[in-house]
Amino acid sequence: MPTIKDLKIGQQATVASVGGEGALRQHLLDMGMIPGVTVELIKYAPMGDPIELRVQSYELTLRLDDASRIEVVNVRDCAETGRSLAGIASLPQEKAIPPVNKLIDHPGLGEGGRFHNKKTEHPLPDGTCLTFALAGNQNSGKTTLFNQLTGSNQHVGNFPGVTVDRKDGVIRGHKDTLVTDLPGIYSMSPYTSEEVVSRQFILDEKPRGIINIVDATNIERNLYLTLQLLELNIPMVVALNMMDEVQSNGGSVNVNRMEQLLGVPVVPISAAKNEGIDELVSHAIHVAKYQEKPLRQDFCDPEERHGAVHRSIHAVMHLIEDHADKSAIPIRFAATKLIEGDKSVIDALGLDTNEQETVVHIVRQMEKESGLDRSAAIADMRFNFIERVVASSVVKPEKSREQTRSSRIDSVLTGRFTAIPMFVLIMGLIFYLTFNVIGGSLQSLLDTGIQALSDTCEKGMEAAGVNPLLISLVVKGVFAGVGSVLSFLPIIVTLFFFLSLLEDSGYMARIAFVMDKILRKLGLSGRSIVPMLIGFGCSVPAVMSSRTLPSERDRKLTVIMIPFMSCSAKLPIYSFFISAFFPGRGALVMLLLYFTGIAVGVLTAVISKNTRYKGEAVPFVMELPTYRMPRPKNVGQLLWEKSRDFIQRAFTVIFLASIVIWFLETFSPSFAMVTDSQNSILAVIAGFIAPIFAPLGFGDWRMVTALISGFLAKESVVSTLGILFGSVASLQQVLTPARAASFLVFCLLYTPCIAAIASIRRELGRRWALWIVLFQCAIAWACAFIVHLVTLI
Ligand code: GDP
Ligand code: MG
DSSP states (O other): OOBGGGOOTTEEEEEEEEOOOHHHHHHHHHTTOOTTBEEEEEEEOTTSOSEEEEETTEEEEEOHHHHTTEEEEEEEEOOTTSOOOOOBOSOOSOOOOOOOSSOOOOGGGTOTTTTOOGGGOOOOOTTOOEEEEEEEOTTSSHHHHHHHHHTTOEEEEEOSSSOOEEEEEOOTTOTTEEEEEOOOOSSSSOOSHHHHHHHHHHHHHOOSEEEEEEEGGGHHHHHHHHHHHHTTTOOEEEEEEOHHHHHHTTOEEOHHHHHHHHSSOEEEOBTTTTBSHHHHHHHHHHHHHTTOOOSOOOOOOTTGGGGHHHHHHHHHHHHHHHHHHHTTOOHHHHHHHHHHTOHHHHHHHTOOHHHHHHHHHHHHHHHHHHSSOHHHHHHHHHHHHHHHHHHHHEEOOSSOHHHHHHHHHHHHHTOTTTHHHHHHHHHHHHHHIIIIIHHHHHHHHHHHHHHHHHHHHHHHHHHTTOOHHHHHIIIIIIIIIIIHHHTTHHHHHHHHHHHHHHHHHTHHHHHHHHHHHHHHHTTOOGGGHHHHHHHTTOHHHHHHHGGGSSOHHHHHHHHHHGGGSOOGGGHHHHHHHHHHHOTTOHHHHHHHHHHHHHHHHHHHHHHHHHTTTOSOOOOOOEEOOOOOOOOHHHHHHHHHHHHHHHHHHIIIIIHHHHHHHHHHHHBOTTSOBOSSGGGSHHHHHHHHHHHHHGGGTOOOHHHHHHHHHHTTOTHHHHHHHHHHHOSHHHHHHHOOHHHHHHHHHHHHHSOOOHHHHHHHHHHHOHHHHHHHHHHHHHHHHHHHHHHHHHHHO
């Protein structure tokens, strides 16, 4: 039988069976790749692998190897009328779903309470905090909605236990509420460790309500998650997002009809345009306050596939009723997950051997009667229900303008001959604008300002006859330390600005698509490019974003590589040394340093791939979202968070480090003030370690101290040098350009800063963090030694 691999560009086919096994297969099914669906091959990546497919009216990328496991029938050339919207082809006739009995109120539309039966109503007591989980697919607009709901009343914290950045916020104008923005998921069968967090949050923390955000331009796949959330029997509202796009393309949704079919309130909104948010909030608060459970959880059709799936679900439900009750897992959810074969639910239920065997028999019988295996049968059941909901409540637009625009942009950005030049061009432009134009000029402006302020303070204090010790603390400690770091704020903010544009617009996913084949040679997948690019900004979020990678092995390999990408905190070191030792050759030195970092990272990956981490990267299956204009509000919010973090760091870690170093450098071991810092405590301590660095050409105790302080934060290498040397001239007395080069290489490669180490520890554990620190220091020493040797010759 032909497979997807055999399709030619522009050809369509109907999926006959999805091969493979385990989590990947489940993931493919969850993303809508089920028997009966129509797929269309759109293009090959520039290097011939992976491919881009259209399925369920969205774009998916997958590797040829995996494509060759999906068998197809009825291969045909695409209709002349242009690209047709691929839906489920096998079930054309609409089978009516009986609507649920109760009408849903629209308090926001002035019908508050009309349909309520006061006798069955049990509102939560006033003052109970209404907690909401904001759940939805990736790129469905969660962050945008979250920002609209909470305004600026949000804070970022850690998920207890697992460590994921968690965003909580109070809904504007409703003080007893708390919304949590969860990582995007496609189904309740998690594929990446980030998705595990979302699932565990909903199951364990038991929010009072769920706000399920659904991308209306991609409704079939999004509703797949909705059905699974409904099974949880938690009060819920569906926020139908991106309605502005649906409407402007001539589509529409019969919201009342959809509500009757799903049994929960459905509110059309546009998060980006701030439309419909008030109604969404009042519904969400209403269902949570009155604990109105979804009115429908049963999606199986008793007649479909001879009722096999229907009967098996209900049989399992009866069988496990007592266990589900005891372990507080919603019963319908437990039953479908059991049939899918979800390991963690099987364990949580604690079935005895007899019951487990009964389940196996029920599943086997169902597989025999339905002709589908367990995972495919459940996915098929859900998509059939969705198809009937969509058929009777959604008028699809003929051809979306956004999608047309997207494929036009893609013809350049992922085009066969243009993709890689465009990538280099875009990244080059970003770095050029950041370091030379925008960030660079703002930085020198800020620098001048801080210097002037420092001078004025010094003069003022001298005139007022302030104690010289205090003057020294303020000028040499605080201004030299914190000030020199603070002046890098513009560069860092600019870099994050561009990186967030890449991510929000949807280009980051394309980079992964284009680069997959190269990364595969390193034993990684295209997804790893995202953490690495973020690593040029800061290792901390980069390490955190490695969570989007689906396998432990990929995560470890990626995390090892991240610290070799020059983060923005190392920039102060580079520019400081360039202006002191390599004037006029700044761009060249920068480029060399960046590439050395990348090269060492790549080498490490290749070596690990061939030794400890043998084997192939996990399959690369990813949605390619429609290109969208990033919203200024989202970008603004992100920049504000980054600047706040950075300023906070400057005034906490770096402030403290500056004062400690100033102290150690001003006093002798007997705590007398020293005139020559050669006699200070610091000189004594650093003198011990200095011999290690002598072979590298910088055994001076002040250089060593700078490196130690760089452990706290890379920026403070510069501030420490500033404090200890006072002027560039005295630094030039100690270092030659050749020695400066070896120092720079050491700075580039040695241990990540303490914040990055902490996040590596959170992600991979203590042993890994320690190992990475030692490993990197060793590599840095070796490389700096080589540079030193080469420059000696
Ligand atoms: P998340 O990945 O679910 O957090 O999604 P985001 O909030 O980052 O949104 C993904 C993209 O969709 C962004 O570029 C948003 O600007 C865009 N977006 C979000 N909501 C809407 C909407 O209602 N209409 C339109 N046209 N675009 C939206
Ligand atoms: Mg988001």
